Each structure stands twice: as C-alpha cells, then as structure tokens.
Amino acid sequence: MKASGHYGTGSIWAVVPVKRLAHAKRRLSPVLSDAQRACLALAMFRDLLQTLTELRELAGIVVISSDPLVRSLARGSALLLEDAQEAGTNAAVGQAIRFLAARGHYDVMVMPSDIPFARAADLRMALAAQQDRAVVVASDRRGIGTNLLAGHGLHVMGTCFGDDSFRLHMDRICSAGLQPNILQSPGLRWDIDTPDDLRIDPRLICSPAGRRTLSLLERFSASGYVPTPGPELLAPMPPAW
Numbered sequence: 001m002k003a004s005g006h007y008g009t010g011s012i013w014a015v016v017p018v019k020r021l022a023h024a025k026r027r028l029s030p031v032l033s034d035a036q037r038a039c040l041a042l043a044m045f046r047d048l049l050q051t052l053t054e055l056r057e058l059a060g061i062v063v064i065s066s067d068p069l070v071r072s073l074a075r076g077s078a079l080l081l082e083d084a085q086e087a088g089t090n091a092a093v094g095q096a097i098r099f100l101a102a103r104g105h106y107d108v109m110v111m112p113s114d115i116p117f118a119r120a121a122d123l124r125m126a127l128a129a130q131q132d133r134a135v136v137v138a139s140d141r142r143g144i145g146t147n148l149l150a151g152h153g154l155h156v157m158g159t160c161f162g163d164d165s166f167r168l169h170m171d172r173i174c175s176a177g178l179q180p181n182i183l184q185s186p187g188l189r190w191d192i193d194t195p196d197d198l199r200i201d202p203r204l205i206c207s208p209a210g211r212r213t214l215s216l217l218e219r220f221s222a223s224g225y226v227p228t229p230g231p232e233l234l235a236p237m238p239p240a241w
C-alpha cells in the first residue's frame with residue numbers, strides 16, 4: 001500500500017477513529033471545559049498511538065479523522081483517512097475497514113481513541129487471540145461498551161459501537177457463526193467517558209501507557225476542575241502488573 005505510515009511485519013491493521021476535538025468527550029462537560037476536553041481527547045489519542053507504534057506485529061495503523069491537529073500529529077505514524085461525513089463511530093470505522101478490505105487487508109483491530117492505558121502487552125494479547133473465525137472483544141470496565149474489536153472480515157459483520165455495544169457485538173459475532181474471544185485486561189478496560197472515569201484506578205498509575213493523559217489529569221486536578229486524586233493514586237502496581 002502506498003501511503004505514509006507505520007508498517008510492521010504482521011497482517012493485522014489497527015484502526016482508530018477520532019472525532020473532531022472540538023466535539024469530543026461531551027459527557028465530561030459537567031467537569032471539564034471545552035478546551036480541557038479537547039486536550040484530554042488529544043492526550044488519550046497520542047498515548048494510544050504511541051503504544052500502537054511500538055507494535056511491530058501490526059501491519060500498520062489507520063487513523064480516520066477530520067481533525068487537522070489529530071491528522072498532523074498522526075502523520076508519519078499512521079495512514080490517514082479523511083472522515084468527510086463525520087457521521088459517528090460506526091460510519092468512520094466502516095469506511096476505514098472497507099478501505100482496507102478493498103486493498104486485500106481483511107484483518108483489523110478496531111479501538112476507540114480513549115483507551116490511553118492500553119499497554120503494548122495488552123494489544124499483543126489481542127493480536128495473539130485473533131485466530132481464524134475468532135473475533136476478539138474487550139469490554140470497558142462496566143462490561144457495557146467495547147474497547148477493542150479485532151477479527152477477520154469485520155467489514156462484512158459491521159460494528160455496533162455506541163450504547164450497549166459489547167452485548168450487540170457479541171450477538172453479531174454469534175449470529176455470524178464466529179467465535180467470540182473475550183479479552184480481560186485492566187489496561188484495555190479503562191476508557192475515559194464520564195466524570196467517574198477520571199478517578200483513575202491506582203493500578204494504572206505506574207503503567208507504562210497513558211503518561212500524557214495522567215500528567216494532564218494531574219494538571220486539571222491541581223487547578224481544581226476534577227476531584228483531587230487521593231494518595232492511593234501513588235500506590236505501587238500489584239505484582240500481577
């Protein structure tokens with residue numbers, strides 16, 4: 001494929017849709033200003049992109065966005081697709097996975113841009129779990145949303161990101177006669193959607209992933225916009241990490 005971007009040795013393409021920053025994270029508007037939400041969305045995306053670029057096991061990364069800043073920061077690491085419609089997550093993801101399928105790339109790993117704590121090890125697990133006729137799914141920590149969906153031929157199955165997406169994806173995988181492979185990993189479970197999600201799990205604080213996001217949240221908290229994190233935030237990671 002002829003385009004700028006990051007190209008590894010594998011066959012699976014990572015796909016990340018990114019909304020225009022000015023419209024991002026509306027559910028955080030009770031606690032963060034417009035500018036803060038845009039900065040947070042950008043920090044989370046950059047953390048995830050950095051981790052993805054460490055994964056030589058990927059074929060490459062596709063970022064689909066109309067946001068000029070997102071596009072300029074991703075240039076050089078990802079293949080950029082313009083999201084002219086801006087018609088929501090599924091439309092953007094659909095465009096990206098059809099683009100790849102049309103070029104003979106059927107293996108994809110789709111993630112929202114708000115999972116900054118996803119570690120390279122988590123994503124490697126997802127890549128390894130993606131086998132023939134298996135679709136890998138990781139939910140958010142509430143078991144309601146989908147933080148990762150990976151499989152072969154997802155452009156045929158389609159995606160159902162949005163309300164209750166984990167259940168909808170599971171239904172769709174089963175109806176398609178595919179095998180759901182559910183991935184449980186703390187780094188993948190923590191997306192940041194609501195004010196409650198800003199109280200970051202202490203186990204994530206020492207994670208190698210999410211550094212920009214954490215440092216931004218610390219700055220917000222110092223300026224009094226979000227609840228000040230307690231001392232538990234500095235607790236060491238448990239041995240499992």
Ligand SMILES: Nc1nc2c(ncn2[C@@H]2O[C@H](COP(=O)(O)OP(=O)(O)OP(=O)(O)O)[C@@H](O)[C@H]2O)c(=O)[nH]1
Pocket residue numbers: 016017018019020023024025026027028064065066083085086087088089092111112113114193
């Ligand atoms: N390219 C593109 N990405 C989108 C669009 N809508 C949402 N996304 C991305 O899809 C993922 C899930 O987005 P949402 O939950 O709808 O939006 P959000 O900004 O995370 O949060 P809210 O505004 O609070 O709903 C994130 O990576 C978004 O940036 C869109 O219209 N185009």
Ligand SMILES: O=C(O)[C@H](O)COP(=O)(O)O
Pocket residue numbers: 112114140144145146147160161162163164165166191192193
């Ligand atoms: O289920 C979903 O739609 C995903 O979790 C992505 O969206 P989010 O930004 O709401 O996490």
